[in-house]
Amino acid sequence: MKKFLACLLSAAMVLGAVGCSASSETAETEAQTETTEAAAAESEEETTAAETEAAQTEANPEETAGEISDTVKQLYADFDKSMEEQIGPMPENFGEIKVGAVVISLTNPFWVTMKDCYIAAGEELGVPIDVQTGTTEGDTASQLDVLMTMADMDYDVIIVSPIDGTNLIPGIIKCNENGVKVINLGPGVDTEALAEAGGYLDATITVDFAEQGETVANDMMERLPEGGQVAVLAGLAGAGQSEGRTRGFTETIEANDSYELVAVQNCDWDATLAYDATKALITEYPDLKGIFCCNDVMALAAVEALSAEGVDGVLIYGVDFTDDAKAAIQEGKMTGSMSYSSARYTKAALQMAVMLNEGETFDSNVYLPLTLVNVDNVNSLEGWK
Amino acid sequence: MSDKILLSAENISKSFNHIKALQKVTIKAFEGKITAVIGDNGSGKSTFIKILSGSLEPDEGIIKIGTNSYHRLSVAQAINAGIRTVYQDLSLDNFKNSVENIFLGDEITRCGFLDRKAMRVEAAALLEEIKVRIPDLSEPVRNLSGGQRQGLAIARALRRPAKLLLLDEPTAAMGIQESAKTMEMLGMLKRKGIAQLIVSHNMEQVFDIADHIYVMRSGEVLVDTAVSDTSPEELRELILRREDERIF
Amino acid sequence: MKGYFDISAKRLKYMGDKMEKILGYIKKEFSSPVLLICFCLMISVFLSISTESFYSLKNVVNILEANSYRMILAVGMMCIITSGAIDLSVGSILSFSAICTAISLKAELPIALCILLGLLSGTVMGVINGVLVYATRINPLIITLATSYMYRGLSLMVTEGIPVTKLPESFREIGCGDIFGMESGVTAAFVIIIAMIPVFFFMKWGSYIASLGGNPEALKRCGVKTWKYRISVFALMGFLASVSGIIVSARLNSAEANAGLNMEMDAICAVIMGGTALHGGKGSLFGTVIAVFLMGLIRNGLTIMSVSSYYQQFITGAMLLCAVVIAELRERRARIG
Numbered sequence: 001m002k003k004f005l006a007c008l009l010s011a012a013m014v015l016g017a018v019g020c021s022a023s024s025e026t027a028e029t030e031a032q033t034e035t036t037e038a039a040a041a042e043s044e045e046e047t048t049a050a051e052t053e054a055a056q057t058e059a060n061p062e063e064t065a066g067e068i069s070d071t072v073k074q075l076y077a078d079f080d081k082s083m084e085e086q087i088g089p090m091p092e093n094f095g096e097i098k099v100g101a102v103v104i105s106l107t108n109p110f111w112v113t114m115k116d117c118y119i120a121a122g123e124e125l126g127v128p129i130d131v132q133t134g135t136t137e138g139d140t141a142s143q144l145d146v147l148m149t150m151a152d153m154d155y156d157v158i159i160v161s162p163i164d165g166t167n168l169i170p171g172i173i174k175c176n177e178n179g180v181k182v183i184n185l186g187p188g189v190d191t192e193a194l195a196e197a198g199g200y201l202d203a204t205i206t207v208d209f210a211e212q213g214e215t216v217a218n219d220m221m222e223r224l225p226e227g228g229q230v231a232v233l234a235g236l237a238g239a240g241q242s243e244g245r246t247r248g249f250t251e252t253i254e255a256n257d258s259y260e261l262v263a264v265q266n267c268d269w270d271a272t273l274a275y276d277a278t279k280a281l282i283t284e285y286p287d288l289k290g291i292f293c294c295n296d297v298m299a300l301a302a303v304e305a306l307s308a309e310g311v312d313g314v315l316i317y318g319v320d321f322t323d324d325a326k327a328a329i330q331e332g333k334m335t336g337s338m339s340y341s342s343a344r345y346t347k348a349a350l351q352m353a354v355m356l357n358e359g360e361t362f363d364s365n366v367y368l369p370l371t372l373v374n375v376d377n378v379n380s381l382e383g384w385k
Numbered sequence: 386m387s388d389k390i391l392l393s394a395e396n397i398s399k400s401f402n403h404i405k406a407l408q409k410v411t412i413k414a415f416e417g418k419i420t421a422v423i424g425d426n427g428s429g430k431s432t433f434i435k436i437l438s439g440s441l442e443p444d445e446g447i448i449k450i451g452t453n454s455y456h457r458l459s460v461a462q463a464i465n466a467g468i469r470t471v472y473q474d475l476s477l478d479n480f481k482n483s484v485e486n487i488f489l490g491d492e493i494t495r496c497g498f499l500d501r502k503a504m505r506v507e508a509a510a511l512l513e514e515i516k517v518r519i520p521d522l523s524e525p526v527r528n529l530s531g532g533q534r535q536g537l538a539i540a541r542a543l544r545r546p547a548k549l550l551l552l553d554e555p556t557a558a559m560g561i562q563e564s565a566k567t568m569e570m571l572g573m574l575k576r577k578g579i580a581q582l583i584v585s586h587n588m589e590q591v592f593d594i595a596d597h598i599y600v601m602r603s604g605e606v607l608v609d610t611a612v613s614d615t616s617p618e619e620l621r622e623l624i625l626r627r628e629d630e631r632i633f
Numbered sequence: 634m635k636g637y638f639d640i641s642a643k644r645l646k647y648m649g650d651k652m653e654k655i656l657g658y659i660k661k662e663f664s665s666p667v668l669l670i671c672f673c674l675m676i677s678v679f680l681s682i683s684t685e686s687f688y689s690l691k692n693v694v695n696i697l698e699a700n701s702y703r704m705i706l707a708v709g710m711m712c713i714i715t716s717g718a719i720d721l722s723v724g725s726i727l728s729f730s731a732i733c734t735a736i737s738l739k740a741e742l743p744i745a746l747c748i749l750l751g752l753l754s755g756t757v758m759g760v761i762n763g764v765l766v767y768a769t770r771i772n773p774l775i776i777t778l779a780t781s782y783m784y785r786g787l788s789l790m791v792t793e794g795i796p797v798t799k800l801p802e803s804f805r806e807i808g809c810g811d812i813f814g815m816e817s818g819v820t821a822a823f824v825i826i827i828a829m830i831p832v833f834f835f836m837k838w839g840s841y842i843a844s845l846g847g848n849p850e851a852l853k854r855c856g857v858k859t860w861k862y863r864i865s866v867f868a869l870m871g872f873l874a875s876v877s878g879i880i881v882s883a884r885l886n887s888a889e890a891n892a893g894l895n896m897e898m899d900a901i902c903a904v905i906m907g908g909t910a911l912h913g914g915k916g917s918l919f920g921t922v923i924a925v926f927l928m929g930l931i932r933n934g935l936t937i938m939s940v941s942s943y944y945q946q947f948i949t950g951a952m953l954l955c956a957v958v959i960a961e962l963r964e965r966r967a968r969i970g
């Protein structure tokens with residue numbers, strides 16, 4: 001009975017937010033920016049950059065970086081070493097190539113940054129790249145439409161980051177048929193379903209999502225030596241990155257008896273849902289010690305919810321290390337966020353695209369090295385991108 | 386009275402939440418005659434016409450049409466029994482044209498498809514017969530004048546053989562000229578043998594064409610008289626006298 | 634000499650009159666479709682010139698495929714709006730009927746039965762909408778808003794938020810397999826439009842649906858059982874939503890509770906842009922079809938030109954605004970004239 005009630009309640013909450021977004025798409029975006037308290041100027045800057053594709057002003061990290069710290073230099077070096085091992089060196093000369101990328105949504109700051117990074121990496125490597133997206137974050141059908149259209153255009157390689165495991169499969173098959181190489185970056189395509197449908201991926205570059213959850217769990221346990229209750233705000237049910245992060249986190253936490261996992265709540269990557277879920281959680285479990293949110297948008301919403309409830313001392317972790325999260329960590333409102341270099345990530349993907357086009361093959365998945373940014377190291381990471 | 390009774394509504398009562406709209410009202414309509422029901426707003430005449438046309442159910446009373454008697458008439462029963470109503474608001478679909486409005490709810494079809502051609506021919510003939518002039522039958526009716534719309538509503542009522550035409554305030558919201566024309570048309574219909582029951586608040590107007598007059602006040606029939614037995618002046622006096630009787 | 638000119642003047646006048654009559658007819662009956670077609674042509678010409686990949690058969694097929702299910706929804710919504718109602722539960726019905734189909738597929742029932750179950754669930758939900766709207770006489774906006782939450786909630790309860798994926802290949806073959814070199818959804822949309830033409834224009838049903846929007850009281854007084862039509866138009870919408878649901882789930886190889894989010898808004902947008910009045914009474918089937926195309930063209934064009942998706946919503950909104958303002962101005966002029 002209790003479960004049923006909880007089900008009903010959560011359904012009502014989900015739909016509450018759905019209703020808001022139904023009335024106006026922009027309202028959703030606005031709500032997101034509001035809750036995350038993005039400095040208006042900053043996000044505007046981002047938007048304009050994306051719109052005009054004037055990414056060259058931001059250029060690549062090494063050039064702009066008067067303020068790159070030693071830690072960051074070390075991280076970059078580690079990264080490059082790991083990539084060199086997995087991918088191999090960038091070919092010196094390569095033929096003409098046109099690359100397309102399908103990302104998840106430009107209403108999420110993470111993907112806005114990714115878009116900028118793609119374009120910057122394209123400039124650096126001399127590879128023309130177009131970055132496209134579906135209309136909104138949950139719109140699986142329109143993301144497919146975009147890929148279907150791109151499959152018939154003159155791209156040599158398309159890098160896809162699907163909203164869920166299966167939504168892009170017909171598009172990938174079409175790319176296969178048209179001889180367009182497909183790289184899967186980030187959230188995974190359900191390879192089993194893809195194979196069943198008669199398609200294949202040419203390469204996969206991704207993050208080990210379980211590792212992200214594990215790293216956060218370990219850091220959290222270090223900071224909570226006396227144990228306590230913890231919770232997870234997951235993303236969209238069924239989305240690979242959400243499931244992976246949640247799994248990594250819960251397995252690590254549950255292995256230790258002094259910690260109790262009280263709830264795993266799906267909040268669909270949505271700030272409003274995460275905000276409400278956090279309020280509900282803290283009311284039900286006043287002794288809650290830590291929350292792991294599967295992305296920063298939800299983590300920042302959790303921060304807001306806790307400060308609105310007048311609760312402090314709860315450790316909040318996110319994933320993506322967005323600008324807003326960085327500010328929150330610096331202020332001590334958030335404890336940490338899982339990060340990797342988006343600039344290096346996209347650059348590696350582009351390098352793989354070029355190598356595929358030159359006839360190279362990648363048999364195993366390429367995994368990115370990960371970094372946990374927390375309150376201790378955040379200030380030594382100036383210039384990390 | 387030697388005329389054959391076409392419809393008689395006997396002892397009809399209806400109340401809405403303790404407000405008695407009709408109290409034991411008995412009204413008869415005769416074949417080939419025009420019966421007028423006169424009353425001010427709130428006298429219960431609209432409630433009465435709704436009951437006759439089948440859209441309201443009376444609390445008490447019986448409606449006799451020919452040999453059949455009904456406690457409650459449905460819209461379809463009323464139509465089948467030959468009672469045709471021209472509502473005060475005319476009940477036209479403004480987006481549809483004249484032909485479509487005349488045939489609304491009673492379209493001619495061939496193998497399930499609307500037979501527009503046949504309907505157009507029939508509509509034109511019908512309008513011609515009752516002398517309603519509409520230049521363009523395919524014009525949406527919202528662009529027509531009040532008189533033309535009234536004519537359309539009457540044409541629709543007369544499409545199937547009608548025993549009794551119920552007219553609810555046929556001249557409401559009409560200018561003097563158009564009112565006169567409408568009255569002229571009703572007179573013409575009477576000469577064709579179509580019985581009518583006209584509900585109106587305007588005594589002078591119906592006096593010229595009606596054969597029998599009922600006057601209603603506060604849900605009751607106050608006066609029940611044949612027009613040939615009285616004159617407007619007499620009727621007015623009668624109304625005043627009866628009202629005094631009621632009060633004292 | 635004089636005679637010659639006479640005849641020619643007469644003939645000219647005759648031809649002029651005829652032209653005027655034809656133009657007048659087009660203006661009266663098809664003004665919004667014509668305007669939209671002009672828009673479509675302008676955009677197509679622009680895209681053909683400025684991009685390489687637009688003007689190709691493949692791309693046309695892409696546009697058709699990407700909009701087949703939107704087209705089906707919009708046709709149903711056109712009937713609903715013509716009848717003076719609105720249905721906000723379309724997206725929810727789409728998702729629920731897709732989930733019904735997917736779950737019964739997972740239970741390894743025969744495919745035909747699964748599809749039938751999906752269609753049936755959608756139709757039943759439509760009937761529920763219709764009955765509620767008719768029986769309560771509450772504004773359909775509110776009724777279907779409520780049912781849209783309820784249906785979406787059902788989807789979430791049934792799936793617990795987890796998408797049902799990896800549907801059988803044979804189902805996907807039906808839902809998005811190849812017919813005439815295009816996904817079967819395109820054929821489905823085409824068949825539905827063709828089937829709607831007689832029903833909507835040449836049968837009682839279409840006429841009564843329009844009267845439900847124009848003057849429902851009049852229809853009732855003419856002895857028509859309005860409940861039949863009120864309920865059937867919602868049932869049709871539910872049915873078409875489930876057809877779309879099956880197409881969408883077959884394409885995406887998954888049925889999820891979040892599918893079809895906001896799709897009712899897209900459909901309403903297309904219907905209104907196509908020239909159907911929001912208060913009902915008169916519907917425009919062709920206008921709706923063309924408006925869906927137009928919106929699809931814009932989406933496709935923006936993708937091909939690599940323009941950010943930020944613009945798409947703004948442009949769609951602006952076009953809708955233009956369309957309603959033009960329609961309103963025309964309406965006012967017609968009322969005065």
